[in-house]
Amino acid sequence: MRYLDGVPLTRQELPPLPGPPTSGTVEEERLHRRQKLAGALRIFGRLGFGEGVAGHITVRDPEWPDHFWVNPFGVGFRHMRVSDLVLVDHDGDVVHGSRQVNRAAFVLHSAIHQARPDVVAAAHAHSPYGKSFSSLGIPLDPLTQDACTFYGDHAVVTEQGGAVVLEIEAGRQVAAGLGSCKAAIHQNHGLFTVGRTLDEAVFWFLSLERSCQAQLMAMAAGEPLPIRHEWAAYTAQQNGTPWAGWFNFQPLWDEVRHTDPDLFD
Template sequence: MNQMAPYAQDVRDEDLCNLRIDLAAAFRICAQMNWHESVGNHFSAAVSADGKSFLMNRKWQHFASIRASDLLLLGATDNSVMQGSDAPDASAWAVHGTIHRLRPDVRVVLHAHTPYATALSTLKDPSLKPLDNNTARFWGDVGIDLGFGGIADAAEEGERLADALGQNSCLMMGNHGVTVTAPTVALAFEKLYFFEKAAQTMVLAYSTGQPLNVLSDDVAQKTAEGWIAYNGMAQEHFSHLKRQLDRVDPSYRD
């Protein structure tokens, strides 16, 4: 079991417990969807108002085995955490720690190498074109980073990615993968879910070799705004997936 570090938190103990459970559930669900990367990739969630105290998985633990109690409580300005036996890997620290430190409004950060989003990230133009409801959902809300220089394990890499994210909630990491952010784990998971579906649509549309029928900016904007009324889907979808986990293996709650 992870020993919690003495970092300040602004959430109540009960809320922190629920946050741990939700984040652990997100790992398990993503493992079921084959969105894990061996024992790599990281998810995190802020527990303090300034974002400098956050939960994250330690290095090299498979998504399918993560429990609520396994999540580390880290301080974004405390580099000594990298010296611990349960330290996260350097790339996770550089990306998640920096984003939480520079964007305190970002509460949950999910980074993954989902198949279609990653395939799209390797294109010269990795942007999501508004082609349908799912692709237009992300209109005007995706930053793009084209500065890939290998594994992002240096502080300047994290700062560049945070800058590329800007005020968007999603980041297409060129030649790398995708990072999504949201106020809650359920909303972040839903964003990752639909981003992968949108990327799949893009890749399949490109594969036909036919010209894309791209929506106008006005229609894309209207569609993106129309999704706001459906935000409630996220919690219902995530709750359903958690119930499925509970029937099969509820150990993520431990």
């Protein structure tokens, strides 16, 4: 028998891995989503995804499914607080909060939320590698284990590529291009990701951005070798689930809630 600090080393009975929490009331779930949204925006800011006033993350309200919470227009990601967030209805009107909303944010996200009842949250930013990769007009290749997360589950959207999306019909075209996928590369614009939780949507965005970076670096260095179809498909089945997206976000959430307690204000 081996011992560590006087305790025998035997097989431990471990608790099951956690999953998305279920709040007891609508009010508790609403607060939970708003807190996660403020924290996710701060993470975007830390990673340099802010570019002027561009970029937005939305999360559907748990009581009114045709309303969503979003970051206000012109407020920096790195200092976002729960109290800064605004609630927007299906007409684009702010019904809670005192700040303006980016018109493109409403047009794009309202179209996605309307087209995809399964989507609770959506993320978009003018991240450097995502917008660089989007100019190629090609899908992400399964070059790495991380990229396989999106294998067969992302789209290249050419409609409205590069144009500022301000009209309702233009937003619907982008949402139609996303289809049933969890991610889209919008040509000459950048990345969009969605999820059944805010955690999932945000982690998919971070992972897709880094996968775009990896492919750009590999293409610059030579001719990268893709992963075989059966291996890529298997990895996507393991690592591309809604739970996997949620779980991968938890270390980021734990860090930002400890370092930035004022986000809860």
